Amino acid sequence: MRKWLTKHKSTILYTISLAILLFVLRWLELRFLVINNAFEIYAGGIAILFTALGIWLALKLSTPKVNTVVVEKEVFLPRPPEFTVNEKELEKTGLSGRELEVLQLMAEGLSNQEIAAKLYVSLSTIKTHSSKVLEKMDVRRRTQAIDKAKKLNIIP
Amino acid sequence: MRKWLTKHKSTILYTISLAILLFVLRWLELRFLVINNAFEIYAGGIAILFTALGIWLALKLSTPKVNTVVVEKEVFLPRPPEFTVNEKELEKTGLSGRELEVLQLMAEGLSNQEIAAKLYVSLSTIKTHSSKVLEKMDVRRRTQAIDKAKKLNIIP
DNA sequence: CTCAGAATCAGCCTAAAGTATGAGGGAAAA
DNA sequence: TTTTCCCTCATACTTTAGGCTGATTCTGAG
Numbered sequence: 173m174r175k176w177l178t179k180h181k182s183t184i185l186y187t188i189s190l191a192i193l194l195f196v197l198r199w200l201e202l203r204f205l206v207i208n209n210a211f212e213i214y215a216g217g218i219a220i221l222f223t224a225l226g227i228w229l230a231l232k233l234s235t236p237k238v239n240t241v242v243v244e245k246e247v248f249l250p251r252p253p254e255f256t257v258n259e260k261e262l263e264k265t266g267l268s269g270r271e272l273e274v275l276q277l278m279a280e281g282l283s284n285q286e287i288a289a290k291l292y293v294s295l296s297t298i299k300t301h302s303s304k305v306l307e308k309m310d311v312r313r314r315t316q317a318i319d320k321a322k323k324l325n326i327i328p
Numbered sequence: 329m330r331k332w333l334t335k336h337k338s339t340i341l342y343t344i345s346l347a348i349l350l351f352v353l354r355w356l357e358l359r360f361l362v363i364n365n366a367f368e369i370y371a372g373g374i375a376i377l378f379t380a381l382g383i384w385l386a387l388k389l390s391t392p393k394v395n396t397v398v399v400e401k402e403v404f405l406p407r408p409p410e411f412t413v414n415e416k417e418l419e420k421t422g423l424s425g426r427e428l429e430v431l432q433l434m435a436e437g438l439s440n441q442e443i444a445a446k447l448y449v450s451l452s453t454i455k456t457h458s459s460k461v462l463e464k465m466d467v468r469r470r471t472q473a474i475d476k477a478k479k480l481n482i483i484p
Numbered sequence: 485c486t487c488a489g490a491a492t493c494a495g496c497c498t499a500a501a502g503t504a505t506g507a508g509g510g511a512a513a514a
Numbered sequence: 515t516t517t518t519c520c521c522t523c524a525t526a527c528t529t530t531a532g533g534c535t536g537a538t539t540c541t542g543a544g
Contacts, residue, residue: 281476282471283531285530293491296494312532315435459503469502
């Protein structure tokens with residue numbers, strides 16, 4: 173019942189307004205009936221009144237148009253930009269697991285000798301790996317490889 | 329003149345509508361005048377008609393209600409270029425302008441020879457600078473210097 | 485099973501990087 | 515003015531990096 177009331181509020185309002193105005197008209201009629209020539213004025217009055225009512229109804233009850241504007245807000249990643257490996261670029265290079273490992277240690281500033289010691293293999297092995305890394309990454313120096321790998325998000 | 333027309337378009341339209349409707353009323357009057365009791369029906373008709381006109385006017389000529397809703401969409405940017413030199417750490421190292429310049433080029437993967445060419449100086453000069461850089465940064469390899477400098481925010 | 489790729493190692497050679505020492509010129513501070 | 519950096523260049527030497535060739539072992543895909 174409540175729902176029905178709110179749902180048809182505008183209709184009820186309009187009906188009541190109409191009824192009241194008709195009543196007023198009836199009363200006015202008694203006053204202006206004597207003046208026959210005032211009929212057009214009377215009709216015009218009604219017209220203006222109800223025009224105003226219509227405008228009021230339209231403005232009051234029309235649902236406002238919602239305009240959604242999507243604003244792109246640039247968000248920079250916080251200080252330590254959580255590093256996630258760019259798998260696509262990593263695959264493109266064709267680096268093997270061991271080669272990537274060597275590349276990472278290179279980036280930390282270790283010499284081939286130190287890398288060899290850390291991975292418990294010979295210097296020759298690391299030289300082979302590092303050569304492969306340079307070849308696969310299409311560079312000529314380890315510093316270039318490091319720079320490129322960082323730019324491609326292959327290493328942190 | 330043209331401007332005046334467009335500016336008062338709504339007023340003119342309303343006036344014309346009113347005039348036409350009053351004329352119609354006048355005509356209707358001749359038909360319904362015989363029926364005295366039909367006066368309320370007649371008034372109600374006018375009321376409904378002009379209500380409709382009012383609604384139409386309001387909807388057609390009023391600036392539509394627009395509720396602008398701003399939705400912020402977060403766009404994440406990889407590797408923000410917002411780099412600011414850590415002046416404190418830079419001073420601690422005691423690096424001179426030229427030495428810092430060489431360090432930056434080192435980090436881009438350039439060889440001493442290439443750096444020399446780029447700065448229009450001899451290889452010897454760059455070797456001297458690079459040695460000074462390694463000494464002042466307390467490292468033994470350029471890769472270490474690069475890694476350390478990046479971690480200290482001395483270079484991007 | 486065979487073949488390809490990955491990982492391991494070695495030797496040899498060149499290129500680049502790094503160390504040490506010295507030295508001249510310029511600019512700014514003491 | 516003298517001192518102190520900074521930038522420049524050179525020569526000689528050692529170490530590290532990188533290129534090239536070739537070899538062995540192992541594993542997974544075809």
